[in-house]
Amino acid sequence: MATVSFQQASRIYPKAERPAVDALDLEIADGEFLVLVGPSGCGKSTSLRMLAGLEEVDTGSIVIGDRDVTDSPPKERDIAMVFQNYALYPHMTVEENMGFALKLAGISKDERATRVREAAKILDLEAYLARRPKALSGGQRQRVAMGRAIVRNPQVFLMDEPLSNLDAKLRVQTRTQIAALQRRLGTTTVYVTHDQVEAMTMGDRVAVLKDGVLQQCDTPGELYDRPANVFVAGFIGSPAMNLVTGDAVDGGVQVGGAVLPVPRDQLTRAAASNGTVTVGFRPEAVRLAAPGEGLPVRVEVVEQLGSDAFLYTSLADAPDDVLHSADLVVRTEPRSGVTSGQQLWLSTDRSALHVFDAQTQQRVD
Amino acid sequence: MTIASGTVREAAIAAPPPAPAATSPARPRKRRQLTRNRWGYAYVAPFFLVFAAFSLYPFMYTAWVSLHETSLSNINGGTWVGLENYRDLLQSEFFWNATRNTFTIGILATVPQLCMALGLAHLLNYKLRGRTFFRTVMLMPYATSIAAATLVFSQLFGRDYGLINTMLEAVGLQAIDWEAGTVSSQVAIAVIVTWRWTGYNALIYLAAMQSIPGELYEAAEIDGASKWKQFLHVTIPSLRPTILFTIVVSTIGAVQLFGEPLLFAGNGTTSGGASGQYQTLGLLMYQQGWSNFHIGQAATTAWAMFMIILVIVGVNAVIGRLRNRADR
Numbered sequence: 001m002a003t004v005s006f007q008q009a010s011r012i013y014p015k016a017e018r019p020a021v022d023a024l025d026l027e028i029a030d031g032e033f034l035v036l037v038g039p040s041g042c043g044k045s046t047s048l049r050m051l052a053g054l055e056e057v058d059t060g061s062i063v064i065g066d067r068d069v070t071d072s073p074p075k076e077r078d079i080a081m082v083f084q085n086y087a088l089y090p091h092m093t094v095e096e097n098m099g100f101a102l103k104l105a106g107i108s109k110d111e112r113a114t115r116v117r118e119a120a121k122i123l124d125l126e127a128y129l130a131r132r133p134k135a136l137s138g139g140q141r142q143r144v145a146m147g148r149a150i151v152r153n154p155q156v157f158l159m160d161e162p163l164s165n166l167d168a169k170l171r172v173q174t175r176t177q178i179a180a181l182q183r184r185l186g187t188t189t190v191y192v193t194h195d196q197v198e199a200m201t202m203g204d205r206v207a208v209l210k211d212g213v214l215q216q217c218d219t220p221g222e223l224y225d226r227p228a229n230v231f232v233a234g235f236i237g238s239p240a241m242n243l244v245t246g247d248a249v250d251g252g253v254q255v256g257g258a259v260l261p262v263p264r265d266q267l268t269r270a271a272a273s274n275g276t277v278t279v280g281f282r283p284e285a286v287r288l289a290a291p292g293e294g295l296p297v298r299v300e301v302v303e304q305l306g307s308d309a310f311l312y313t314s315l316a317d318a319p320d321d322v323l324h325s326a327d328l329v330v331r332t333e334p335r336s337g338v339t340s341g342q343q344l345w346l347s348t349d350r351s352a353l354h355v356f357d358a359q360t361q362q363r364v365d
Numbered sequence: 366m367t368i369a370s371g372t373v374r375e376a377a378i379a380a381p382p383p384a385p386a387a388t389s390p391a392r393p394r395k396r397r398q399l400t401r402n403r404w405g406y407a408y409v410a411p412f413f414l415v416f417a418a419f420s421l422y423p424f425m426y427t428a429w430v431s432l433h434e435t436s437l438s439n440i441n442g443g444t445w446v447g448l449e450n451y452r453d454l455l456q457s458e459f460f461w462n463a464t465r466n467t468f469t470i471g472i473l474a475t476v477p478q479l480c481m482a483l484g485l486a487h488l489l490n491y492k493l494r495g496r497t498f499f500r501t502v503m504l505m506p507y508a509t510s511i512a513a514a515t516l517v518f519s520q521l522f523g524r525d526y527g528l529i530n531t532m533l534e535a536v537g538l539q540a541i542d543w544e545a546g547t548v549s550s551q552v553a554i555a556v557i558v559t560w561r562w563t564g565y566n567a568l569i570y571l572a573a574m575q576s577i578p579g580e581l582y583e584a585a586e587i588d589g590a591s592k593w594k595q596f597l598h599v600t601i602p603s604l605r606p607t608i609l610f611t612i613v614v615s616t617i618g619a620v621q622l623f624g625e626p627l628l629f630a631g632n633g634t635t636s637g638g639a640s641g642q643y644q645t646l647g648l649l650m651y652q653q654g655w656s657n658f659h660i661g662q663a664a665t666t667a668w669a670m671f672m673i674i675l676v677i678v679g680v681n682a683v684i685g686r687l688r689n690r691a692d693r
Binding site: 052053054073074075079080081083085087088089090091092100101104105148152 | 578580581583584585586587588589590594598599602603605
């Protein structure tokens with residue numbers, strides 16, 4: 001068990017235009033479940049591999065516990081990793097796969113068997129110990145990969161998109177299992193995913209990366225309620241936050257023919273750079289207003305989910321140059337009776353508005 | 366042969382009057398499959414025709430000849446002797462001598478050759494500067510004619526002015542009469558074979574190594590495996606089918622060893638040295654048929670070689686299957 005810290009850690013691939021990971025600063029507490037999330041190519045896997053020792057750290061340093069491991073080979077870092085494709089040794093049985101690291105560490109056969117059996121019991125793999133990976137289902141292989149990590153009882157677990165090869169239903173199931181297992185073992189875990197739902201549901205804290213730069217690292221709740229910039233606002237949450245950009249006018253932001261009301265001091269600070277402001281509001285923060293009030297929109301598609309419904313709408317009278325973002329999404333009661341093609345008026349609570357400087361993309365409170 | 370049996374079966378299926386589908390549902394489907402695949406059969410036909418004419422027929426004819434007392438000048442006019450040739454062969458000390466030599470040279474050549482090939486392939490699998498150059502160079506011995514290579518090597522192994530003896534003497538060791546001794550001559554021949562085939566096998570291994578997923582090595586590295594342990598626990602097990610394949614191919618090559626010992630003698634004789642110390646089965650067969658004109662006896666030896674290959678390949682296949690079963 002240990003803390004992990006990235007200190008200005010960068011990875012610059014030869015001949016690359018910009019660093020794959022740019023001066024990453026992250027402090028991960030002992031026993032914490034931290035999720036690295038971002039779109040593909042954002043440097044999240046590279047960060048994890050730097051921590052694993054599979055990728056060089058060009059500048060900065062990485063510390064596990066109180067040991068600087070920047071230049072240590074993987075085996076000296078006391079970490080275990082779960083790979084996206086599991087990377088199970090095809091010629092070894094489940095038991096041998098799980099016990100391989102222990103065998104290399106010179107641990108006696110009896111103790112090895114005991115520890116493998118313990119892990120297998122936790123993961124419900126006892127019946128498959130004598131099988132080879134190719135005789136297992138995807139979910140079982142995933143559990144073997146997990147088992148290989150936990151038998152070692154390492155200081156840190158590293159997981160590189162461990163669920164992306166499972167089907168949707170199994171993924172949801174395994175997601176909770178991994179989170180529960182991590183809470184039970186209390187081992188510091190760094191988890192990489194591109195799926196923001198996975199990130200939000202599993203992590204104690206979530207670090208959002210884009211283009212190798214850390215955007216924000218916070219609890220799922222804070223990320224959702226107070227995204228630090230436009231990128232995080234749009235990335236976290238499903239359906240995504242509605243983001244509209246327009247000129248600051250008296251009392252609010254000009255969106256199409258209507259004005260979205262924004263508190264005065266927020267508006268002045270957000271408009272300070274170039275006069276345009278990006279305003280975000282989540283689908284669930286939108287109310288249907290009386291005709292003639294708020295933003296006029298046209299309903300394009302109605303998505304019925306049973307528990308609620310999503311209306312995909314577009315601004316009724318928006319010139320293209322004003323509305324940079326696509327449609328506005330509204331969550332409503334499942335049986336609201338709204339049909340596509342219908343004209344609606346939307347309003348939002350001022351407290352639910354997220355205001356960003358359109359130039360710097362940063363949040364303004 | 367294959368074609369013939371194929372057409373016969375097709376004819377047999379086509380012949381019976383169309384039965385009601387309910388009574389034999391399998392038949393129409395089979396026929397449909399055959400007619401659907403007719404172009405496939407047509408395209409493979411030329412190969413099998415050539416195969417039948419130039420491989421299968423000589424093969425069977427050799428078997429036929431081996432049952433006769435016959436000479437090279439009158440192959441078809443031999444007298445039927447049944448298995449007499451085989452009995453003679455099994456009682457012949459020349460046959461056993463040649464078999465022994467073939468095996469010892471085979472082992473002396475194959476084992477180091479495959480081990481070195483594996484090591485070389487492993488090294489070439491690293492990111493090296495000029496990797497393509499090294500890979501090409503490795504294949505060059507394979508592209509060299511046996512005759513040229515063996516001539517050079519018999520110079521190297523020459524007793525009086527050979528480079529190797531000169532070097533041995535330079536470091537204060539005694540010169541070796543490579544050609545005259547049993548062990549030394551066989552080692553020398555094994556060196557030629559190894560030199561010629563190592564690169565070829567290395568390339569086969571290299572190709573197989575490149576298909577091993579890199580994640581396996583990363584997983585092993587995190588598990589704490591040194592480079593050597595990774596080679597032992599990841600590379601070798603992943604290469605097992607390839608290794609089995611190269612063993613089979615090298616073994617077949619070793620049993621048929623002919624050119625190197627023939628040319629190593631330097632005078633074109635097939636006796637394999639003064640006391641037959643490096644006469645292989647291939648040389649023996651040639652000697653029987655083309656020096657002594659006993660073509661029936663030569664055919665028998667040829668078949669004996671074929672049987673030996675069959676046994677070795679069979680054993681390999683059984684081992685492979687047992688390992689596969691253990692894998693499941």
